[in-house]
Amino acid sequence: MGNKFMNSQSSWSDLPANNVVVGPGFKFFPSREILSSSYPLSSILDDKNTTIWALWHAGTSASTQQDAIRKGNITRLILPNPLEAPIKELANFIGKEYEDIVQDIIASSKEAIDKRKTQDNERLLSITERIDLHWYSGITPNSIMIGNPDPLTQDSWIQIENLIPIAPNDRSSYRLIYGQTPFKELFKKIVENYKDLFLNKSIVPSGNDILLAIDKNKSIKRMDPVIEKLFILDLNAVLNKLLDNNQGSKGYSIQSIFLAITGGPLFSQCIVNDCIKHYISLMKDKFDSIFTHINTQYHQIHPIITGSNINDVQIRSICINISNLIIEYCSCVNDFLKMLENLESYSVNMIWNHPPYSITINRDLADNYDELMSLVKTLKNHIPSDFVDCLPDEQHTRKFPRKPM
Incomplete structure (x- = not known):
């Protein structure tokens, strides 16, 4: 041949x-x-x-x-x-x-x-x-x-x-x-x-x-064009903020703040035993994991919301994924704050209550946390009522638990 x-x-x-x-x-x-x-x-x-x-x-x-x-x-x-x-x-x-x-x-x-x-x-x-x-x-x-x-x-x-x-x-x-x-x-x-x-x-x-x-x-319906435009703008804002709040290169992200505090000279005084060292290592792995997860979801969702018309099936799937990411982020923040409270049980009170770490926690971490939750609430206002339950509830969109300085 x-x-x-x-x-x-x-x-x-x-x-x-x-x-x-x-x-x-x-x-x-x-x-x-x-x-x-x-x-x-x-x-x-x-x-x-x-x-x-x-x-x-x-x-x-x-x-x-x-x-x-x-x-x-x-x-x-x-x-x-x-x-x-x-x-x-x-x-x-x-x-x-x-x-x-x-x-x-x-x-x-x-x-x-x-x-x-x-x-x-x-x-x-x-x-x-x-x-x-x-x-x-x-x-x-x-x-x-x-x-x-x-x-x-x-x-x-x-x-x-x-x-x-x-x-x-x-x-x-x-x-x-x-x-x-x-x-x-x-x-x-x-x-x-x-x-x-x-x-x-x-x-x-x-x-x-x-x-x-x-x-x-x-069962597949298209969203009203006006509502769709607002929904996509709000959804994009939530996605970008969620990504920034967990990205190590951003100075105000949970990962950067965690690394700055745990790697600082004052924090070395808090490392009283190997158990705490191991706990910190596990926390670092958790922050790495959530950022990888958020980054992956971002690159899957972003092409859909920047494309043409979005349908009900896509809306439901995206909102469920966003909700899971928000809950995962809240869990990381709560674990981080719990770690600081656990250190206080060892009479180490310089982290939460005194500068410079208290300023970082109550200003950078808290402000960006609250901004993300505010964006989620705005998103819920611009989403068809059928899908509101797919987004995080009030328990997971509460304000950051700031402490008086």
Whole structure:
């Protein structure tokens, strides 16, 4: 095959008019628009001599715009499982709304099921010639269509659209024709992989599955644009303040204050035994851990709230995560203050009640703690009432317990 490929290289060409790369049994298309101009989906579907296996992300264009399921001779169709597949990640990746993708999957699924019922009632086609819908719960790879896959013929073809994070119309794709391509082993491998996915790694959705998906989609609502803007601004402020209050490079953060006090000359007088040394070491590990946790959550949440519309599912998840981070931060602050109180039991009263540490605790730590809690309360005022309970309660947003100086 290698020699055949080398000998055929001279027949490959790059057409400057539309940048379509053409070779023996191979064509590369830089965009969906250029692909459609060469191979309109309508003409593919109208060819009743072509049996098609398809793997789609939702079937939005093919199903809703081209009526592909009703018109085309599709015998196998794999769609993402709207109940289990990572559709949120897919939505973020391709820049579409999560609820729109779910709605399109449901619509395509219902159309496939309705067509199968009609085929079963008419009994004009054999079982293998009727459409068979499956749902896949994993990450959906590139969109694939295979023409006349079983058995393979000279005219069998594969069309693959590359899944990359750009607008659908700008995605590149390529086609292989089995009888002409030197990449026959690649062609066969793609067909084998599709068979394995269809037979072993996907499920046949029941009528109840469709109803559950419909109910799930109904529960997803978009926030009012004005409220959403305020919510995102407040949420962003809470996230940034939470990150700053725990970041070691910030002089007023709990971690910096802890390190400044425990590393200072006066504090060395408080280290009366190995037990306290071990306790301080554990506290340091806890501060490191919470900052790592907050930093990770920040980088997961921030792209969502700076993207397009945010839905109810995302709001609930984000608020629960924020609440857990606030509670974890409060726990660290309380443990730190408890450590100081424990040292006072050894008659070491210079830490909490006397400068310079008392000023740092009552001013820097306390002020930034109170500012964070104030931001959380503001966030609760701008969030839909359905999600208020997902944020920290009053017990975890109380003011810092300052001591008189």
